Amino acid sequence: MPTLKIHNPATSELVDELPADDASSVARKAAAARAAQPAWAATPIAERLATVRRFRERVVVELDTLATTLTREVGKPIAQSRNELNGLLPRIDFFVEQTEGAIRDEHVFDGGGMHEQIGHVPLGVVANISAWNYPYFVGCNVIVPALLTGNAVLYKPSEYATGTGLHITRLLHQAGVPAAVMQALVGGGEVGAALLAQRIDGLFFTGSHATGVRIAQALAPRLVKLQLELGGKDPTYVRADADALAAAESLADGAMYNTGQSCCSVERIYVHESLYSAFVDHFVAAVRGFKVGDPMDPATYIGAITRAPQLDVLDTQVADAKAKGAELLCGGHRLPGPGQWYAPTVLTNVNHTMELMREESFGPLIGIQKVRGDDEAVALMNDTRYGLTAGVYTRDEARARELLARVNAGSVYWNCCDRVSPRLPWSGYGDSGIGLTLSTQGIQTFTRPKAWHLRQP
Numbered sequence: 001m002p003t004l005k006i007h008n009p010a011t012s013e014l015v016d017e018l019p020a021d022d023a024s025s026v027a028r029k030a031a032a033a034r035a036a037q038p039a040w041a042a043t044p045i046a047e048r049l050a051t052v053r054r055f056r057e058r059v060v061v062e063l064d065t066l067a068t069t070l071t072r073e074v075g076k077p078i079a080q081s082r083n084e085l086n087g088l089l090p091r092i093d094f095f096v097e098q099t100e101g102a103i104r105d106e107h108v109f110d111g112g113g114m115h116e117q118i119g120h121v122p123l124g125v126v127a128n129i130s131a132w133n134y135p136y137f138v139g140c141n142v143i144v145p146a147l148l149t150g151n152a153v154l155y156k157p158s159e160y161a162t163g164t165g166l167h168i169t170r171l172l173h174q175a176g177v178p179a180a181v182m183q184a185l186v187g188g189g190e191v192g193a194a195l196l197a198q199r200i201d202g203l204f205f206t207g208s209h210a211t212g213v214r215i216a217q218a219l220a221p222r223l224v225k226l227q228l229e230l231g232g233k234d235p236t237y238v239r240a241d242a243d244a245l246a247a248a249e250s251l252a253d254g255a256m257y258n259t260g261q262s263c264c265s266v267e268r269i270y271v272h273e274s275l276y277s278a279f280v281d282h283f284v285a286a287v288r289g290f291k292v293g294d295p296m297d298p299a300t301y302i303g304a305i306t307r308a309p310q311l312d313v314l315d316t317q318v319a320d321a322k323a324k325g326a327e328l329l330c331g332g333h334r335l336p337g338p339g340q341w342y343a344p345t346v347l348t349n350v351n352h353t354m355e356l357m358r359e360e361s362f363g364p365l366i367g368i369q370k371v372r373g374d375d376e377a378v379a380l381m382n383d384t385r386y387g388l389t390a391g392v393y394t395r396d397e398a399r400a401r402e403l404l405a406r407v408n409a410g411s412v413y414w415n416c417c418d419r420v421s422p423r424l425p426w427s428g429y430g431d432s433g434i435g436l437t438l439s440t441q442g443i444q445t446f447t448r449p450k451a452w453h454l455r456q457p
Contacts, residue, residue, distance in 0.1 A: 006159075013338075018162060020191065026154075026197075041150035042150075045099070054174075054175035055175040059171060060089070062167075066085055066167055069163045070161065073161050074160055076258060077295045077298075079300070091140065095145050102440040103444065116451070119451075120448075121150075123225060124200075125202075126446060127154045128142045128156070129156045131207050133258060135168075138206045145443045145446050146204075147177060152181045156186075156187070159187065165186075169184040201225065202224065202226075204435075212433065227433070232388030234389040236254070238269065239272055239275075242275060252287050261305070261363065267360065270370075271369070272370075284346055310363055313361070320354055321347050322347075326349050326367070328347055330345065345364060348368045358384065374403055382408050390407040408430070410436075421438070422438050
């Protein structure tokens with residue numbers, strides 16, 4: 001029987017060894033989900049909402065246990081694991097409050113004996129291949145609205161956060177979701193490939209651009225609904241009129257939170273030349289103040305690197321930047337083990353010939369580039385194949401709105417960064433993906449519209 005081993009990236013210790021799925025078990029689970037979905041869709045919406053409310057209650061009761069599992073699996077500092085779980089609660093509340101209205105029939109015309117309306121029916125069986133860096137956020141952004149709108153869910157959590165995925169599945173079952181309607185698949189890429197081979201009605205993936213492309217190619221001949229939440233190389237511009245200290249402290253957090261392992265982490269910073277020196281000084285001071293250490297220590301801010309291969313990416317980007325003239329102000333190297341650690345790293349005098357300003361870093365690494373003005377900053381912000389988030393720090397709201405309107409990004413920020421709201425859609429341009437989650441549109445994405453033409457006899 002296949003198994004999946006999970007190691008603690010902070011210590012290299014074996015956390016768990018779990019029974020894994022194979023192609024035959026994935027097929028059985030998919031068939032069971034297909035058979036169970038119609039009854040779940042026929043369950044009154046009030047009952048489905050009550051089930052999710054009970055799931056929320058169980059998350060609150062077990063929050064410390066859930067946070068500990070997450071920290072041990074991915075190396076996220078325990079305070080940030082608790083933050084993620086506490087942040088999940090208002091997202092659940094949003095879905096519970098908004099789903100019934102979002103999928104209510106829309107009556108759009110009535111006249112001449114003809115009535116027209118739009119229905120919202122569940123897709124059917126939804127497959128979710130999820131990520132490890134924010135497994136409660138990115139997993140439940142799909143799972144909760146998919147279940148509330150009447151779908152069955154086949155959920156493959158990341159192999160790096162499988163214990164967390166099993167917790168989510170267990171708590172949903174305890175809350176009343178039928179076992180066949182919500183099923184977890186345990187394993188790595190081969191299990192994901194087996195899932196793609198099943199008869200599914202939607203595939204929702206969060207992860208790398210390369211994997212997203214492979215998934216799209218695999219599903220293209222079958223015309224399955226596909227949503228891909230992929231990477232980012234998220235820029236921020238600090239204008240001459242910004243508060244240098246406030247911007248630096250905010251952006252240091254935006255770049256280094258979750259050890260920089262977020263698709264919406266700040267990854268490129270452009271600073272007006274008149275503010276550049278002061279900003280850099282404040283930024284480096286903030287980064288040097290972040291505690292690196294045991295993820296189970298509530299005071300720790302920088303944790304472990306979850307995936308060992310990412311250390312090579314960080315090393316390569318630092319070496320490339322230094323070879324091309326960048327100045328290393330702090331970090332730039334691995335930290336001693338056991339486990340997988342990288343020092344918080346800041347480079348200046350960077351430019352777009354360097355990989356760290358073009359390719360996703362996904363770690364505690366940031367480049368800061370000096371610019372002469374707004375037009376140069378916008379041009380550099382748009383000089384990317386990604387388009388997930390972008391921000392501007394300035395005291396002038398009108399100017400911020402004007403600049404952000406010119407930036408190709410799904411989410412834009414004025415005097416803030418690295419922020420997600422359940423009330424707003426989460427989407428991207430270019431290689432950052434297709435489709436969206438969150439907002440009422442992110443609820444409706446788990447349904448298909450059905451057009452009704454009704455003529456009175």
